[in-house]
Amino acid sequence: MKRINFIILAVIVLVLTACGTNPKSTLDEYKEAVLNEDADKLIELLSDENVKVTKEEAVAHSKLVNEHYSEESLNRALEKIIQNIENIEGDSSHNLPGEFKTIMVVESVDGEVVLSVNREEVRAPLERAIFTYEFNGEELTVGDNENDHSVIDNLIPGIYRFEGMAEMNGIDFEMTVDVNFNEKDITRVTDDAVILNFAVDNDFKVENQKAFAGDEEITDLGNGNVGYGPIFPNNTNVYFTGEYEGQTVKTNVARLDSKEQGTRYVYVELSYDQNELTRIDRLISEQEETEKKKNYNISRSKSRITALYDTLEIAFKRNSREGQENILKDNFMNDNVTEKVLGYVDKHLDPENIPNIEIIKHELVEQNNDTSELKYNVEIEIQSENEQIVKEHHQVELQDSTGEGNFKVSDITFE
Structure with missing residues (x-):
């Protein structure tokens, strides 16, 4: 009778054990799968209704754990999770930590131990390149010519390498995108460019x-x-x-x-080259100064033409040669009033019928580089007191006698 009772008790213990999952057994399976890079076993352990782990992801996941942990340190980390589960009554959740992110989540729910991983959107600095690569047996193309960063994929924690072809600005070249969840910046792009x-x-x-x-x-x-x-x-x-x-x-x-x-x-x-730019500045300044001087000289020369015809009008009213020369000489180089000019005065001299001169226009027709020598075509009208009007065309040549815009007549032609 006692032997029958013992057998019944043993059967009850076995049934109770089967109702739960031993955390050590599950995490030992995980450890062996990681150390042996057993992708199929990792897919079985890590997949759930939300995340279906692929073979490429399982391989990448084992690389991540093996890079971050030695076998000894992985044992310690998993043993700590086991102890925490056993020390907590009821449901609990625990993380296997990585360098910057959680590698895996261990949950104990109603005596069941479940392993899970989360997918994360991974972006890479493609710098406006279009990248084509293979992953999970499919050819994928990501990126565009407008954005600097592009989504590579939604991935579980792991270490990945994507090799393919890129196109940027019309140029095709080989590109590699490395993704490492142990790094702070988890993506790195390398190529020959x-x-x-x-x-x-x-x-x-x-x-x-x-x-x-x-x-x-x-x-x-x-x-x-x-x-x-x-x-x-x-x-x-x-x-x-x-x-x-x-x-x-x-x-x-x-x-x-x-x-x-x-x-x-x-x-x-x-x-x-700042010396070259300074030279250009200096040249521009000199050109501006030259232009300023040119405009000043032209303005001064026009004033001399006005003064010339004002004094000619007065000379028409003077009977004496001395009076005519005195009123005119300031307009001419070296105060030299030529016989040609005095002859022109004599032509219009008429004390009884004093004429008036009106400048209709004066046009600059010739100048040298520094505008110290200028030539004008001048059109005038001479009107006497009896209202007779005579039109004349003259050519007046001027020189700057001092270099400061003090223009004098060097020659004049009466037509």
């Missing part, structure tokens, strides 16, 4: 700037915040040109060589 970022010293406000890599203009394809790519370093010259005060200027040249292959970003510091 580089993305250029420019820092251009532009204190002089150079306008209409254009960027060049080799002989190719890349201005319209670049982005001020991210840079331009892809560039394949092979003794490639990088520089800017621009316009300053109407002249084309150029920065120093930065050379990209093969040693920078494998570097994702290259920062290029460029500057315009």
Whole structure:
């Protein structure tokens, strides 16, 4: 009778044990699957109704755990979870921690131990590239030419490598995207190209700037915040040109060589030749001063023409030669009133019928570089007191006698 009771008790114990899941047994299975990179077993342990783990994800997950933990430290971490489950009455949830993120969640619910993982949206800095790669047996294409960061996939914690082809700015090249949940920035993009970022010293406000890599203009394809790519370093010259005060200027040249292959970003510091910009400033200043002096000289020369005809009108009223010369001489170089001018006065001399002179127009027809010598065509009307009007065309040549805009008549032709 006692033997029968013992058998019945043993059967009851076995039935009660089967109603729950031993946490140590489950976590030991997980540990062995991770250490042996048993993808099928990890899929069985980690999948649930919300997350169906793929083979590629299971492989990536085991790489993550093996990178973060040694076998000994993994044993310690799992033993701690087992102890916590056993020390807590009722349901509980525990994390297997990674460097920055939770690797796996262990839940004890109604005596059942369940392992689970969460998927996370992973974005990569593709820098406006379109990336095509294979994952889970499918060919996938992500990215576009408008956005700097693009979603690679929704992934469980792991270490992944995606190799494929990229297209950026019309150029095709090989690209690799590494995803490591043990890193703070979990994605890293590598390829044979580089993305250029420019820092251009532009204190002089150079306008209409254009960027060049080799002989190719890349201005319209670049982005001020991210840079331009892809560039394949092979003794490639990088520089800017621009316009300053109407002249084309150029920065120093930065050379990209093969040693920078494998570097994702290259920062290029460029500057315009300040001596050249200063020279242009000085030249512009001189040109402005020349233009200012030119305008001043023209204004002064027109005043001399007005004064010339005012004094000719007065000379028409003087009977004496001395009086005529005195009123006219200040208009002429070296105070020399020529016989040609005095003869013109004699022609219009008429004390009984004193004429008036009106300048209809004066047109500048010739000048030298510094506007110290000028030639005008002058049209006048002479009207006598009997209202007779005579039109005449003269040519007046002027010289700056002092270099300060003091113009005098050097020659005059009466037509």
